[in-house]
Amino acid sequence: MRENHAGRLAAVDPATIETQALGAIAAASSEAELAEARVRYLGRRSELKQALRHVRDRETGLALNTLKNRVEQALEERASELEETALAASSRDDHFDPTLPGEAVPRGGLHLITQLRRRIEDVFLGLGYRVFDGPEADTVYNNFEALATPEAHPSRSPTDTFYLDDGVVLRTHTSPSQIRAMREQEPPIYVVSLGRVYRRDTLDATHTPVFHQVEALAIDRHITLADLRGTVEHFASAVLGGQHEVRMRTSFFPFTEPSVEFDVTCYLCGGAGCTACGHSGWIEMGGAGVVDPAVLEAVGYDPEAWQGFAFGLGIDRIAFLRHGLPDLRLFWENDIRFLSQF
Amino acid sequence: MMRVPISWLREYVSFDTPVEEVARRLVFTSCEVDRIVHRGVVDRDGNFGLFRVGHVLAAGKHPNADRLQLCQVDVGEGGPRQIVCGAWNFGPGATVAVALPGALLPGADAPLREARLRGELSQGMILSEAELEVGLDHSGILVLGDGLEPGTPLADVLPLGEAVLEIETLFNRPDLTSIYGIAREVAALTGGELSAPPGSDPPLADEEPVAVEVQDLEGCPRYVGRLLRDVRVDGSPAWLKGRLVAAGMRPVSNVVDVTNYVMLALGNPLHAFDQARLADGRIVVRRARSGETLQTLDGTLRQLLPSDLLIADAERAVAIAGIMGGEESEVRPQTTEVLLESANFDPLTVLRTSRRLRLRTESSTRWEKGVDPHAAEGAAVYATQLLAELAGARWTGATDVRGALPERPVVRLEPALAESSTGMSFPASEQRSRLEQLGFEVSDELDVTVPTWRARDVTRPVDLVEEVARFRMEDVPATLPTRKAMFGQLTREQRLRRLVEDVLAGAGFFEAYTWTLVPAGEGKVSLQEPYSAEMAALRRDLEQGLHESARRNANAGVERIDLFEIAHVFRDSDGELPDERWHVAGITNGGYFRAKGAVETLYAALHLEPSFAAGGARSARTPDGVLRELADGWGFFELELDSLFARVPDVPLYRDVITYPALKQDLAFVVDERVRAGEMVGAARDAAGPELRVIAPFDVYRGDQVGKGRKSIAFRVEFQSPERTLSDEDAAQLRRRIVEALAERFGAELRGSA
Secondary structure: OHHHHHHHHHOOOHHHHHHHHHHHHHHOOOHHHHHHHHHHHHOOOOHHHHHHHOOOOHHHHHHHHHHHHHHHHHHHHHHHHHHHHHHHHHHOOOOOOOOOOOOOOOOOEOOHHHHHHHHHHHHHHHOOOEEOOOOOEEEHHHHOHHHOOOOOOHHHOOOOOOEEEOOEEEOOOOHHHHHHHHHHOOOOEEEEEEEEEEOOOOOEOOEOOEEEEEEEEEEEOOOOHHHHHHHHHHHHHHHHOOOOOEEEEEEEEOOEEEEEEEEEEOOOOOOOOOOOOOOOOEEEEEEEEEEOHHHHHHOOOOOOOOEEEEEEEEHHHHHHHHOOOOOOOHHHHOOHHHHOOO | OEEEEHHHHHHHEEOOOOHHHHHHHHHHHOOEEEEEEEEEOOOOOOHHHHEEEEEEEEEEEEOOEEEEEEEEEEOOOOOOEEEEEOOOOOOOOOEEEEEOOOOOOOOOOOOOOOEEEOOEEEOOEEOOHHHHOOOOOOOOOOEEOOOOOOOOEHHHOOOOEEEEEEEEOOOOOHHHOOHHHHHHHHHHHHOOEEOOOOOOOOOOOOOOOOOEEEOOOOOOOEEEEEEEEOOOOOOOOHHHHHHHHHOOOOOOOHHHHHHHHHHHHHOOOOEEEEHHHOHHHOEEEEEOOOOOEEEEOOOOEEEOOOOOEEEEOOOOEEEEOOOEEEOOOOOOOOOOOEEEEEEEOOHHHHHHHHHHHOOOOHHHHHHOOOOOOOHHHHHHHHHHHHHHHHHOOEEEEEEEEEOOOOOOOEEEOOHHHHHHHHOOOOOHHHHHHHHHHOOOEEOOOOEEEOOHHHOOOOOOHHHHHHHHHHHHHHHOOOOOOOOOOOOOOOOHHHHHHHHHHHHHHHOOOEEOOOOOEEOOOOOOOEOOOOOOOOOOEEOOOOHHHHHHHHHHHHHOOOOOOEEEEEEEEEEOOOOOOOEEEEEEEEEEOOOHHHHHHHHHHHHHHOOOOOOOEEOOOOEEEEOOEEEEEOOOOOEEEEEEHHHHHHOOOOOOOOOOOOOOOOEEEEEEEEEEOOOOHHHHHHHHHHHHHHHEEEEEEEEEEOOOOOOOOEEEEEEEEEEOOOOOOOOHHHHHHHHHHHHHHHHHHHOOEEOOOO
16 A cells, blocks of 8 residues: 555656646636635645645655645635626626615614613612502502601692692602502512602703602611612612712601712713702712601501611603703603604 | 801801811701802902991092092091092991902902092092992992991901801701701811800890780790880891891891891791780780781782681781781881790691792791790890890880690610611710710710700601711711512513513604693593693593604604503592503504504514404404594504403413414405405404414405405415314315305405415
């Protein structure tokens, strides 16, 4: 066998192979023909490859390798020639303009508030909260009394609140949903409510009588104000994106004790001061606090055993500031030129 | 809003902390500080030193101008200065406020200069109170009280210029609606020393009886009345006017100004009656009689109800308690006898009347939050002192009618509670000293006696937690709850709602938000008080809002309009609350069939087989709602989500539509014009059973070939079995069943062969 091989190999003449190969490559007029030539002259069974496998001396090896490189180079050159020719041919095709617009696919989209609402829901789902939907028309009891709101509190005035009758209002905040959620479920409870709320504000660029709120409630064995702060900080960076400093300051709500207000460094100017933040560098984000024991008692939770926090804010205002809108009424006019921007 | 002039604050509390830092700490612990405003003369580069007390030595007509006075004024420099002045309300001997050349006046761009006015040198300016921003009067110059040394810095005599904090107080902190209350807070924040509250009684000149009868001790738990005689009603001194103006109030007369000043200082509103105008000189505190009226100070005739609390004399109403006095008994220039009222009123009583009358005043906003009944006497004392000093009044009689005043609550301090509530360590000693700084008394057994001014708000151990925690807000760490149970998932309805939104958005519809409130009408739940005619009731469906939005887009020239909305709708119910449900609706200017296409896509995405029955004119019903062509040719649909979702399978199961091939055919039937394609589909399905996998109308033809009043409907049909390959005979048999059924029910004739 060896002799045989050696005998056959001795017959390989690089010059002949080169002439044949280069000729075939030059003659190839399509990618398919070129691929054929590549197999024939450089394929595993080609004379050249076989010869290379059995090289014994350096000189032959060098010669054969040089030949191989030359053939490869010729193949590459011819390939790019063919490609250019094909391209030139296709661009001469007057009937196909690849730069014309694509077939129109109707595009719809979710309202900006829905997009933000989902983002907020997803943040709280990730934190292990459920999403609770309550009715928009709710009892005075759920909206005010169970939340320890004194009768003298301005929010209870018919100048501020829409009453349907003496016992039913359009909810002024999403908090009555929390009351419902607590009555429906034993603690621990981690729940977030989002939706429309109603206040008798004059309709103008920065006020609408209907707007959207989100409120989170966590009741467990050892919930603290520190847990509230951690949750709000996570919420701020997850919903607003980027790094934000959050500050917590004393406030008052009838249903929390202590009550706090959260501000976040202005997400337009980064805290330097601009018109959006009234040159303070801070934007009010929302109200919160440790749930008042009176509220826990109102829903039948034992305030000695359970403690928690509640945290609420307006969605519209965040979207308004974040996207640089000039007027809140845009949310309600449904101009498709507006809706399709988001 | 409360305006707190810093010089006034410093009268009650000493502190070295810069004002900006005080404001910052107040924000974290006590109230909102909207901003710090600088008003009056700028205190910079020695500017204050250029404002002096001047003594007018000589004054006379300017030789070249009839309207100007030429004055020689001693400002403590040895020789007098010559000053040209346009006012004539003073003469030689007057003590005045002078600005020297170089002084920067409030609001001025450039400093004052020596100038020649009509040929005479003027080496300064004699000032009006408006020019100094210490009052509003600019009709003449400000004449100061006698006895001031010429050259005295004006800043020592009146509030020349200063920072003013603009504060929003919280609902539970009525004690902060006074300068003294803020001072108490600032003392706790800075460690500064708090002075005793201002005011000490002048000698009681007589022991005249003061006739005060309180018929309603619930509405008026306390009424301190004081009688003052020989009152000289006049303007207030500059310092008093300056403070009122800085605090945002308008000076009126010394007597009225004193009542306002004491209210601002101590938080207890006061009222001064002209005693001579009270019938029988009596005060009766009672509820209004039906039909009773009162002309209030603002000139409005008020109709009163028996729920309104009144201050009356022996005959008629003289004030609406805690809200506004009557015109009839108000103090006027000729008044000499004053009955000073320093009372306490029930918050809810004042609130209800103030709301009903839509009349909110500096006084009512304080009462409705709850003023400390123990403050009434201190306010009376301070006002009496000031009336004696500023109006020469003689104090001749006093009374203090009171019901049972609330006890000071005693609350147990539980030091561990602050730690478990805030999540940070909180030494008991710190809690204790904090409370003591705020005027709480803490016994060795940790029983805390709440000060009267916080008695409404602090009644429980958790309230004490807030009192101490609010000073440490900046220190609270950020942690997350330790969890033993997780709830992080959407409900089925919530997931499906998101799906509906996504499907419609994917079908090219933009989501709209439209108002819940619509015009009142049959079957709608109405608001007790409409917001407007257009917003008076709750919507029963989503059509109106979407239609309006669509029209607005059309008017704006938007070409392709496809909108949808998912929202609550409301109906009257027998229950306590309205019947409230989720609806989805869509509108499109692409016509009825674009709307129907969207609905069909929606059903398909929910794994529901849609069924449509013809409704009224150009409309159809599904089990879940309606589809309609609107008058303007737009397509509209509205579906109820609960109904839709009730039929959605929780887990769609696999059906084999892959293993055995489907046999496809087209079938066309000629039927009467009135026959609906949907009915034929239903009948065909009934006749052929599950092996008829697809039947879909794709063409309707009318013309001579089918005859008048008739039409041809072509259906694409697919037969398929999950169990075997259907043979041609199987297909023929299925097809025969369909043809027979349609012929029998609708008289349908099969057209040619497919």
